[in-house]
Amino acid sequence: MQIQPCGPLRGEITVPGDKSISHRAVMLGALANGTTHITGFLMGEDCLSTIDCFRKMGVEIEITDSEVIVEGVGLHGLCAPEETLYTGNSGTTTRLLCGILAGQPFTATLNGDASIQKRPMGRVIKPLREMGASIEGKNDNYCPLTLYPSELYGIEYRLPVASAQLKSAILLAGLYAEGQTTVIEPAPSRDHTERMFRALGVEVETHGSTITLEPPEDLYAVDIRVPGDISSAAFFLVAGAIVEGSELTIRNVGVNPTRTGILDVLHEMGADISISNFHDDAEPVCDLTVKHSMLRGVEIGGSIIPRLIDELPVIAVAAAYAEGETVIRDAQELKVKESNRIAAMVTELKKAGVDAEETDDGMIIRGGKRPHGAAFETYKDHRIAMSLAVLALAARSACRIDEPEVVAISYPDFFHTLERLGG
Ligand SMILES: O=C(O)C1=C[C@@H](OP(=O)(O)O)[C@@H](O)[C@H](O)C1
Numbered sequence: 001m002q003i004q005p006c007g008p009l010r011g012e013i014t015v016p017g018d019k020s021i022s023h024r025a026v027m028l029g030a031l032a033n034g035t036t037h038i039t040g041f042l043m044g045e046d047c048l049s050t051i052d053c054f055r056k057m058g059v060e061i062e063i064t065d066s067e068v069i070v071e072g073v074g075l076h077g078l079c080a081p082e083e084t085l086y087t088g089n090s091g092t093t094t095r096l097l098c099g100i101l102a103g104q105p106f107t108a109t110l111n112g113d114a115s116i117q118k119r120p121m122g123r124v125i126k127p128l129r130e131m132g133a134s135i136e137g138k139n140d141n142y143c144p145l146t147l148y149p150s151e152l153y154g155i156e157y158r159l160p161v162a163s164a165q166l167k168s169a170i171l172l173a174g175l176y177a178e179g180q181t182t183v184i185e186p187a188p189s190r191d192h193t194e195r196m197f198r199a200l201g202v203e204v205e206t207h208g209s210t211i212t213l214e215p216p217e218d219l220y221a222v223d224i225r226v227p228g229d230i231s232s233a234a235f236f237l238v239a240g241a242i243v244e245g246s247e248l249t250i251r252n253v254g255v256n257p258t259r260t261g262i263l264d265v266l267h268e269m270g271a272d273i274s275i276s277n278f279h280d281d282a283e284p285v286c287d288l289t290v291k292h293s294m295l296r297g298v299e300i301g302g303s304i305i306p307r308l309i310d311e312l313p314v315i316a317v318a319a320a321y322a323e324g325e326t327v328i329r330d331a332q333e334l335k336v337k338e339s340n341r342i343a344a345m346v347t348e349l350k351k352a353g354v355d356a357e358e359t360d361d362g363m364i365i366r367g368g369k370r371p372h373g374a375a376f377e378t379y380k381d382h383r384i385a386m387s388l389a390v391l392a393l394a395a396r397s398a399c400r401i402d403e404p405e406v407v408a409i410s411y412p413d414f415f416h417t418l419e420r421l422g423g
Pocket residue numbers: 019020021091092162163164165166168190309310333
């Protein structure tokens with residue numbers, strides 16, 4: 001795909017449903033008593049992988065034009081799958097399913113694509129084994145993973161990394177455990193699982209960094225409205241900030257405080273972003289308006305990292321257009337996503353003439369010199385593809401992107417929406 005530098009981006013858009021909430025809506029809907037109607041569901045490949053896995057365990061899931069309808073089978077109603085559960089490119093599906101499968105009275109095997117087979121699963125294997133799970137993985141750390149029936153016991157577990165996937169896997173296994181399950185987080189990660197549990201009647205208490213779940217008798221289905229994904233909105237927030245003359249509004253964006261690190265960072269960089277129509281349902285939602293402005297470099301590290309982990313590639317793009325130095329620290333987790341996102345962004349930014357440097361736990365970008373056109377690689381990583389597309393909008397000359405279709409993992413309509421705004 002060739003992307004030309006563009007004029008002002010203007011207009012109003014909505015972004016697709018939140019990926020994290022869409023996965024959880026299907027999973028918890030499947031385990032609930034009753035029918036769950038999900039509106040705003042993300043029809044991206046990752047969430048379709050989750051639907052596919054639950055269908056293989058006997059859950060009826062209907063996809064209509066306006067909603068996804070999950071016929072809950074109850075906490076103990078899943079059936080043994082006849083084949084391997086294929087999780088595609090989705091780390092969230094893989095890790096959260098481990099938690100659920102650990103508590104089932106049947107054996108199941110999980111596997112995903114080439115990227116998933118390289119992502120660390122030891123982090124979920126370890127606590128699930130402590131809970132009593134019988135689980136085997138390649139070299140004890142990789143897919144394929146096989147889970148055998150076993151009795152689970154509640155544990156108290158201090159997470160070695162701030163990961164919502166790990167936290168959620170343990171809490172999901174806790175549904176099937178005898179006694180309470182407690183996880184202690186090193187820094188707050190997204191809390192969509194805890195919020196949805198509460199909405200479905202599960203007793204979950206959060207005190208500071210400690211989350212405790214009481215195993216329930218049942219989960220009760222509720223309808224779920226999925227807000228727009230702030231991780232998808234992030235591409236347009238940065239695009240609007242760097243393309244001269246832009247002014248665009250993104251409606252209905254989820255602004256759960258565990259996800260809004262991107263807003264904090266862009267404000268500190270000098271971006272002009274305003275919030276309107278804020279309302280708080282099970283998840284807080286608002287409209288965001290961004291206008292072009294001059295950006296400056298910032299330091300990013302510590303407990304904000306889990307609040308913007310998926311936005312760091314596009315933040316690196318904002319940094320390339322910002323005056324001065326941006327330092328990103330404490331972001332080792334970026335190395336074990338769909339690609340090594342630190343290496344990928346530094347390599348590709350350099351191709352466009354940006355002064356970028358990889359560090360052990362992040363990157364340093366010295367911005368302010370307008371990037372030139374380049375031929376980019378996406379590493380089959382949706383967020384790298386969309387970040388580089390945003391970079392291209394304000395570059396001095398045209399850029400090329402290989403395999404742009406990878407955006408379908410989280411944002412199938414990304415390029416159409418960009419064109420509609422003037423990109
Ligand atoms: O729980 C989730 O839905 C997610 C958690 C994050 O991963 P980690 O838990 O590995 O940090 C994030 O990167 C991923 O896109 C979605």
